[in-house]
Amino acid sequence: SQTIHQWPATLVQPVGSPLSLECTVEGTSNPNLYWYRQAAGRGLQLLFYSVGIGQISSEVPQNLSASRPQDRQFILSSKKLLLSDSGFYLCAWSATGGGGYTFGSGTRLTVV
Amino acid sequence: ILNVEQSPQSLHVQEGDSTNFTCSFPSSNFYALHWYRWETAKSPEALFVMTLNGDEKKKGRISATLNTKEGYSYLYIKGSQPEDSATYLCAFYYNQGGKLIFGQGTELSVKP
Numbered sequence: 001s002q003t004i005h006q007w008p009a010t011l012v013q014p015v016g017s018p019l020s021l022e023c024t025v026e027g028t029s030n031p032n033l034y035w036y037r038q039a040a041g042r043g044l045q046l047l048f049y050s051v052g053i054g055q056i057s058s059e060v061p062q063n064l065s066a067s068r069p070q071d072r073q074f075i076l077s078s079k080k081l082l083l084s085d086s087g088f089y090l091c092a093w094s095a096t097g098g099g100g101y102t103f104g105s106g107t108r109l110t111v112v
Numbered sequence: 113i114l115n116v117e118q119s120p121q122s123l124h125v126q127e128g129d130s131t132n133f134t135c136s137f138p139s140s141n142f143y144a145l146h147w148y149r150w151e152t153a154k155s156p157e158a159l160f161v162m163t164l165n166g167d168e169k170k171k172g173r174i175s176a177t178l179n180t181k182e183g184y185s186y187l188y189i190k191g192s193q194p195e196d197s198a199t200y201l202c203a204f205y206y207n208q209g210g211k212l213i214f215g216q217g218t219e220l221s222v223k224p
Binding site: 032036044045046057059102103104106 | 146148154155156157158161201203211212213214215216217
């Protein structure tokens with residue numbers, strides 16, 4: 001069966017520090033991968049998605065970047081965090097063709 | 113810009129009440145409409161993936177309907193229970209890309 005792992009669960013980082021959140025999927029090949037964020041009081045906003053190794057689409061201009069170095073690995077990064085980067089980050093995967101998404105357990109990021 | 117609207121934003125009901133929420137989405141380029149249930153500190157859990165106009169899906173006491181021509185979907189919960197308390201998200205999957213656009217969610221609180 002397919003599983004998705006996301007870590008860390010919580011993170012408190014100072015402004016200006018770097019960020020790396022990792023997400024890995026098991027039990028499937030060539031998944032579509034996604035990073036979403038929920039800022040305080042808001043819905044889920046799509047940040048990045050990837051349909052294959054090295055293929056990243058960015059949805060909104062921001063202080064973050066994403067990479068997909070392996071088929072089932074998706075990394076969210078920042079060189080210098082801003083206060084506005086605080087939020088709840090969710091990684092998700094889906095098979096191609098519009099089926100349901102499976103979400104990771106999420107990372108609560110607080111930038112102080 | 114694609115917009116997915118959910119109403120109401122929040123709902124407080126008593127145990128045993130039946131309730132329903134609305135999701136509005138663009139009626140053009142429709143591919144699928146998803147409903148998710150999101151409990152605090154957990155991952156969103158897929159409830160339904162709906163693709164055909166007039167679709168009706170049911171899972172226990174929860175059901176959903178879909179109207180793709182007018183761009184709306186209803187989620188119904190019959191005889192709400194405290195364990196139904198969660199945020200219910202709808203998401204629009206359109207055929208120009210492999211990505212879901214989420215609404216803001218409806219936060220349901222069921223009091224015993």
